[in-house]
Amino acid sequence: MIVHSEGDSRKILLGMKKRGFGAGYYNGFGGKVEPGETIEQAALRELEEEAHVTALDMERRGVLRFIFDDNPQPWEVHVFHATEFSGEPLETDEMAPVWFLEADIPFDKMWADDVHWYPLFLGGKCFRGEFFFTKTTTLVKHTLEEVAGPPFPWPDVPL
Numbered sequence: 001m002i003v004h005s006e007g008d009s010r011k012i013l014l015g016m017k018k019r020g021f022g023a024g025y026y027n028g029f030g031g032k033v034e035p036g037e038t039i040e041q042a043a044l045r046e047l048e049e050e051a052h053v054t055a056l057d058m059e060r061r062g063v064l065r066f067i068f069d070d071n072p073q074p075w076e077v078h079v080f081h082a083t084e085f086s087g088e089p090l091e092t093d094e095m096a097p098v099w100f101l102e103a104d105i106p107f108d109k110m111w112a113d114d115v116h117w118y119p120l121f122l123g124g125k126c127f128r129g130e131f132f133f134t135k136t137t138t139l140v141k142h143t144l145e146e147v148a149g150p151p152f153p154w155p156d157v158p159l
């Protein structure tokens with residue numbers, strides 16, 4: 001989930017992951033879907049657990065597949081956007097939240113796919129793509145396309 005403040009200064013809220021997979025990278029807030037949950041419920045829960053923020057107007061904007069040559073299980077990641085929220089971002093055991101001006105997004109400290117799809121995200125578009133990684137973090141190739149929306153036409157346009 002990427003929380004966006006669209007007032008006078010357009011800023012996005014990212015979290016620096018403090019432990020586990022992707023530690024040290026800035027990312028939107030998220031994690032795995034738990035049994036019995038929808039993808040949307042998982043996105044809301046992870047934002048609350050990791051940043052103590054509740055999204056009030058979430059919208060699906062992207063669906064991405066990450067394929068790793070050192071992990072047989074690809075990841076399907078859904079990107080949600082929220083512009084209305086309650087709560088003050090708070091550092092947790094897992095994430096340190098930081099607001100960034102759109103012009104200052106720290107792509108050199110983020111997953112290598114982000115620099116490709118954030119321009120579509122920031123431009124208000126919907127998108128889907130596949131990203132192939134070697135040695136966990138090195139991006140070797142990708143596909144990316146804009147789709148209709150918002151809202152993202154899920155599940156009519158699957159990944």
Ligand SMILES: COc1nc(N)nc2c1ncn2[C@H]1C[C@H](O)[C@@H](COP(=O)(O)OP(=O)(O)OP(=O)(O)O)O1
Binds near residue numbers: 001022029031032094
């Ligand atoms: C491989 O490249 C990735 N790029 C981007 N942009 N985001 C990624 C990539 N790999 C994982 N992510 C995202 C997906 C999630 O939003 C977060 C964290 O995933 P993870 O499941 O590791 O999250 P945890 O909070 O550790 O897991 P649980 O809370 O579910 O245990 O990163």
